[in-house]
Amino acid sequence: MPLELASRLDKIGRDELPRLLRDMPKCELHIHIEGSLEPELIFALAQRNGVALAYPSVEALRDAYAFTDLQSFLDIYYAGASVLLKEEDFFDMAMAYFRKAAADNVVHAELFFDPQTHTDRGVPFKTVIDGLTRASETAQRELGLSSALILCFLRHLSEEAALATLEEALPYRDQFIGVGLDSSERGHPPEKFARVFARCRELGLHLVAHAGEEGPAEYIETALDLLKVERIDHGVRCVEKPALVERLAAEQVPLTVCPLSNIKLCVFSSMDQHNIGALLEAGLKVTVNSDDPAYFGGYMNENFDAVFNGLPQLGPRHAYQLALNSIEASFASDEAKSAWVEKLDRVFADAG
Numbered sequence: 001m002p003l004e005l006a007s008r009l010d011k012i013g014r015d016e017l018p019r020l021l022r023d024m025p026k027c028e029l030h031i032h033i034e035g036s037l038e039p040e041l042i043f044a045l046a047q048r049n050g051v052a053l054a055y056p057s058v059e060a061l062r063d064a065y066a067f068t069d070l071q072s073f074l075d076i077y078y079a080g081a082s083v084l085l086k087e088e089d090f091f092d093m094a095m096a097y098f099r100k101a102a103a104d105n106v107v108h109a110e111l112f113f114d115p116q117t118h119t120d121r122g123v124p125f126k127t128v129i130d131g132l133t134r135a136s137e138t139a140q141r142e143l144g145l146s147s148a149l150i151l152c153f154l155r156h157l158s159e160e161a162a163l164a165t166l167e168e169a170l171p172y173r174d175q176f177i178g179v180g181l182d183s184s185e186r187g188h189p190p191e192k193f194a195r196v197f198a199r200c201r202e203l204g205l206h207l208v209a210h211a212g213e214e215g216p217a218e219y220i221e222t223a224l225d226l227l228k229v230e231r232i233d234h235g236v237r238c239v240e241k242p243a244l245v246e247r248l249a250a251e252q253v254p255l256t257v258c259p260l261s262n263i264k265l266c267v268f269s270s271m272d273q274h275n276i277g278a279l280l281e282a283g284l285k286v287t288v289n290s291d292d293p294a295y296f297g298g299y300m301n302e303n304f305d306a307v308f309n310g311l312p313q314l315g316p317r318h319a320y321q322l323a324l325n326s327i328e329a330s331f332a333s334d335e336a337k338s339a340w341v342e343k344l345d346r347v348f349a350d351a352g
């Protein structure tokens with residue numbers, strides 16, 4: 001950031017933060033759309049589709065959201081997704097998310113979706129992607145919110161299964177912009193998916209992967225070197241290798257950090273222990289995201305509020321940097337990015 005801009009932003013009082021965090025335009029780059037299914041919608045879709053749930057009420061389901069690690073969350077997350085059967089279900093789920101995102105001044109969202117969670121239950125790939133695409137087009141038209149889809153392979157399944165999913169997805173190639181890697185990280189290193197990522201690269205798809213959430217810092221390195229990803233999802237365990245931190249800063253590799261998720265899944269014990277401030281100060285291209293907002297206690301602005309309330313050393317300059325990083329790290333066009341940066345500058349010009 002130019003020194004002149006930094007010193008101007010440092011003169012803005014911390015009391016302006018609530019407004020700035022709310023009003024600043026931002027991109028969301030790490031949201032699993034199935035993780036936006038609120039308990040109320042899970043119950044409504046279960047009733048609409050005649051699906052039996054293991055919990056008697058919305059309250060009982062929400063009470064079960066006491067996670068001890070990633071796997072304890074994933075078990076409940078996959079059970080919640082079992083209510084999604086029809087195109088309309090995927091549409092309704094995504095529209096509910098887009099409305100919340102627009103209210104948080106998210107101008108662009110890149111949505112992960114997990115096709116294998118649905119195709120393995122007999123739901124056609126077309127049903128999933130058509131529902132999400134129709135929601136994305138509706139959000140652009142009705143909310144002015146830009147979005148794109150990123151297909152995630154489930155890393156607890158085999159690479160053969162990922163390759164078969166890619167084949168199934170190819171007729172819809174123009175409906176998604178990239179691929180990612182999610183689900184249980186430990187014991188499923190990036191290299192397990194080297195062939196399918198190489199194929200996606202040949203196809204001109206954008207590449208991202210979860211790495212260094214629960215898994216070791218080495219997974220970040222192998223995701224970069226073997227899978228050739230453009231962004232790292234989470235990546236907070238990079239601090240365990242100082243040379244890797246230096247590399248991430250030098251190469252400006254975006255990290256899509258998910259603060260509330262990290263607390264809920266016990267990656268950090270509390271927000272004052274989170275390393276997002278340290279990573280920002282070290283010059284890494286860090287962004288703030290919600291991951292699975294229906295499960296982790298908040299959407300984008302709740303994540304920003306939690307970070308700035310938990311880490312008093314962060315101020316308006318950091319808020320600006322996080323919003324700018326999210327715009328720059330997105331896969332949107334340069335033209336769209338310039339327009340959002342102008343908007344961001346206007347919000348901060350009004351402060352101080």
Ligand SMILES: Nc1ncnc2[nH]cnc12
Pocket residue numbers: 032035070077182183184185210213261291292
């Ligand atoms: N935080 C997360 N990590 C890995 N896989 C996920 N799938 C949904 N949320 C996830």
Ligand SMILES: [Zn+2]
Pocket residue numbers: 030032182210233291
């Ligand atoms: Zn995630």
